[in-house]
Amino acid sequence: MLKKFNYVDREGMHIKKVYCKVCGAILVDTIVVEEKQEKRGDKEFIVQTTALRPTTKYDELCIKFKDGSRHITPICKECKKQENLDLIGIYKADIKEALKEGFSLPFRKI
């Protein structure tokens, strides 16, 4: 069973976090790369610039299909070592996320 079938957190169109589908660990996170104080009129604002960055747990898994094609997907370093990963479930989660992004992945046999 996958802990995080819906493994991407979005705010509107922007990706905020990406989780390991298998265990739920954070793989990609939004971090503040710059913080500035800005004055607009007599009010001061803190303006943050953020960026998506992979965490130390980030790794990638290559799923090989029967037709010889491959699919690369994010996974954490620990789960990558596991045998008997639910590759079909992982790929289904990717198909679902791809649809949210507006493109479709083909159904392929593992």
Ligand SMILES: [Zn+2]
């Ligand atoms: Zn994991």
